[in-house]
Amino acid sequence: MGRTQVESRTETLPYRWYVDPEIAAGERERIFRRSWQYAGHLGELDGPASMFPTQVGGLPVVVLRDKDDSLRAFLNVCRHRGTVLVNEPQTRGTIQCPYHAWTYGLDGSLRGAPRSKDEPDFDMACLGLVPVQVDTWGPFVFVNPDMDAPGLDVALGSLPEVVADNGLDVDSLRFHHRVGYEIQANWKIAIENYLECYHCQLNHPGFVRLIDEQRQRMEVDGLRLSQFPPIHPDAYTDAAPYDVSDSVPTAQYHILFPAMKFNVNPGRPNLSIGPMWPLATDRTGAWFDYFFAEGTDEGWIEELLEFDDQVGAEDTGLVEAVQRGAASGALEHGRLLTRTEQLICAFQDMVRTRLG
Numbered sequence: 001m002g003r004t005q006v007e008s009r010t011e012t013l014p015y016r017w018y019v020d021p022e023i024a025a026g027e028r029e030r031i032f033r034r035s036w037q038y039a040g041h042l043g044e045l046d047g048p049a050s051m052f053p054t055q056v057g058g059l060p061v062v063v064l065r066d067k068d069d070s071l072r073a074f075l076n077v078c079r080h081r082g083t084v085l086v087n088e089p090q091t092r093g094t095i096q097c098p099y100h101a102w103t104y105g106l107d108g109s110l111r112g113a114p115r116s117k118d119e120p121d122f123d124m125a126c127l128g129l130v131p132v133q134v135d136t137w138g139p140f141v142f143v144n145p146d147m148d149a150p151g152l153d154v155a156l157g158s159l160p161e162v163v164a165d166n167g168l169d170v171d172s173l174r175f176h177h178r179v180g181y182e183i184q185a186n187w188k189i190a191i192e193n194y195l196e197c198y199h200c201q202l203n204h205p206g207f208v209r210l211i212d213e214q215r216q217r218m219e220v221d222g223l224r225l226s227q228f229p230p231i232h233p234d235a236y237t238d239a240a241p242y243d244v245s246d247s248v249p250t251a252q253y254h255i256l257f258p259a260m261k262f263n264v265n266p267g268r269p270n271l272s273i274g275p276m277w278p279l280a281t282d283r284t285g286a287w288f289d290y291f292f293a294e295g296t297d298e299g300w301i302e303e304l305l306e307f308d309d310q311v312g313a314e315d316t317g318l319v320e321a322v323q324r325g326a327a328s329g330a331l332e333h334g335r336l337l338t339r340t341e342q343l344i345c346a347f348q349d350m351v352r353t354r355l356g
Contacts, residue, residue, distance in 0.1 A: 012334040013348050015326040018186040023355070024281045027187075030354045031258050032057025032145075036155040038260045038275045039063060039073070039143040041289060042136065043175045044089055049106060052089040056143045057258075058277045058285075061132060062086045062095070063141055066106040073134035073143050074108050079127045095129070104129050138170035139291075140273065157222035159256060166228065166252045168264050173271055173291035176301065180287040183316055185323035187276050187284040188351065191259055193319050195225055195343035203318060207311050210235045210242055211251060220346040223257040227343070231266055241303040243267035255343075257350050261288070269293035270304065282323055 017023045037056045040063060044052040051064035053076055060076035062085065076085050078097040085095050085104075094111060095104040103112040108129035116122045133144040135152035137160055142152050149155075163170065183190050193199070197213035209232065216229035230250045231242065242265055254262040259276040274288040292301055325331075336345055 009345050009349065010336055010338060012336055012344075013188070013351065014333050015329075015331060017351075018189060018323065018326045019281050021281060024278060026355050027278065027351070028058065030356075031351070032277060033059065034144070034146040034149055034354075035258050036133075036135075036142045036144045036149070036152050036256075037258075037277075038256075038273060038289075039134075039141045041139045041141060041175055041291075043139065044141075045071075046091060049093050050089070050091040051086055051095070053084075053086045054143070055277065055285075056132070056145060056275075058279070059145055060084050061143055061145075063134060063143065064106060067093070071134055071136070071141075072106070072108070073132045074129035075132060075145075077130070078102055079110065079129070080113070139173065139175070140170070155223055155256070157224055159224050159254060159262070162219075162221075162224070162226065163252065163254075163262070163264070166250060166264070168252075168269060168271065170271070170291075172269060172293055174294045176290045176292050178287055178289050180285075181312075182279070183284045183286065183319055184282060185284060185319045186281055186326075187259055187278045188347075189322050189326070190276055190284050190286075190319050191255060191347060192344045193315055193322070194253070194261060195227075195255060195347055196341045197227070197229065198337070198340045199318060203314050204311055206307065208232070218343055220343065223350075225255040225257065225343045225346055227251075227253045229253075241300070241307045243300065255347070257347070261286075265304065265308075268296055268300065270296075272308070282327065 039054045039056055039061060040052060045065050048065050048067050048069045051062055054061050054063060061073055062076040063073045066072055078085055080100055080102050083097050083099040085097055101114055105111050108131055110124045110127045133147055135142055137156060200208050200213050211229045212232040213229050216227050219226045228250050251266050252264045261274055263272045271291040272288040274286060276284055276286040279285045338345055
């Protein structure tokens with residue numbers, strides 16, 4: 001995929017798109033259930049017959065290794081009455097529903113259903129778990145509910161190459177911890193806030209002391225929306241919590257459409273990666289998985305995480321204020337700055353295209 005020129009569209013999406021249940025239903029069906037999304041990491045699996053539950057765009061999914069150690073994924077929902085099947089990571093030779101003991105093989109086939117032999121026309125072959133696409137990039141597991149969608153390599157496009165070219169070897173990273181959170185705002189508002197630093201000078205004084213957002217480079221390539229802000233020239237004398245003594249002095253922050261965040265801060269190898277998904281028109285669920293190079297000093301990690309939490313808290317208040325204003329019905333739409341907010345322009349066009 002080549003890098004695209006962003007159309008200069010000045011109107012935002014209609015504000016009713018942030019509150020309308022019909023729009024939300026369309027986004028679930030046409031965006032989140034047809035897209036590759038981050039689902040977890042390979043460290044959550046421990047050989048054949050291991051599995052972990054996750055969610056993909058709000059759909060419950062189970063990722064597993066079958067008895068041949070092949071990676072598989074299925075909707076984590078029993079074909080009987082809809083019970084969620086797997087609630088925690090485990091290793092076992094079958095998947096059994098905790099409600100009525102319908103039992104599935106690791107290939108998804110229905111192996112047993114109590115009293116089904118007494119049921120006329122009960123076809124076990126038609127009642128296996130529903131498969132979803134699953135693939136990996138480095139240690140990262142991605143899932144797509146649409147079995148007919150192009151593969152993960154098409155969705156990722158140039159992202160793996162860009163990440164590597166900007167100094168991060170994802171295969172050298174080790175999982176550190178996961179943090180889940182929720183925002184009282186529409187998922188699009190949360191993503192749009194991430195895609196611009198126009199608000200940073202006023203709202204993130206600690207961040208702009210370190211990052212020169214006015215000299216940052218922005219790119220749109222396929223499903224990738226990227227920002228590459230360099231270290232602020234005045235920060236080299238005290239760049240804590242960043243360590244720029246032996247690194248490429250540029251951060252990289254990516255969205256993989258629709259809603260995967262991929263954050264690399266300057267300095268020692270580090271990454272936070274995670275999905276966002278709509279819980280309701282005005283609620284967004286999310287988590288971040290944090291990765292660092294093996295042997296990274298825990299004191300430095302703690303300092304970086306404290307800084308990261310501070311910036312996140314500042315953003316949460318801003319995003320939730322936008323939701324309140326958009327939901328009020330006071331205005332029909334807003335006005336974008338097509339250069340400063342060019343990534344938002346591209347993102348909103350992606351949404352428009354998929355919703356028709």
